[in-house]
Amino acid sequence: VPVSEVTVRTSHDREIVDITVPIGEAVNAFAGEGLVCVSVPHCTCCVYVNENEDGLVEDILDTLQRVAGGAWRHDRIDSNAAAHIGASLIGNSVSLPLRGGRLVLGTWQRIMLVELDGPRRRTVHLTVLGA
Ligand code: ZN
Numbered sequence: 449v450p451v452s453e454v455t456v457r458t459s460h461d462r463e464i465v466d467i468t469v470p471i472g473e474a475v476n477a478f479a480g481e482g483l484v485c486v487s488v489p490h491c492t493c494c495v496y497v498n499e500n501e502d503g504l505v506e507d508i509l510d511t512l513q514r515v516a517g518g519a520w521r522h523d524r525i526d527s528n529a530a531a532h533i534g535a536s537l538i539g540n541s542v543s544l545p546l547r548g549g550r551l552v553l554g555t556w557q558r559i560m561l562v563e564l565d566g567p568r569r570r571t572v573h574l575t576v577l578g579a
Contacts, residue, residue, distance in 0.1 A: 496508075
């Protein structure tokens, strides 16, 4: 039975985790051509596809802090508005082509999960169409 969920345990308040390997292993069971949607059912984490280079990873966290950091209305009830706003800007899913059980990614592309209100246990859902 193909795996449809991957659990990621984050270990910091804010961090970016490369989840390409476990996602790739989970979709290996699908042999055909299709599309995989990688999504997170959370409001304070998000996913994107780009290079896993240490400087760039820090730059992306800094960018989210510059854009979304500060005092917001939601902080009156939850103290984590910046995390919600950052997650909304990046988005909670990415869709990728699947060819013969392999994700179609460029040489430097990785699937990155952004934790903005950790550490937490995060669930990544995989929805495969057509394979
Ligand atoms: Zn909140």
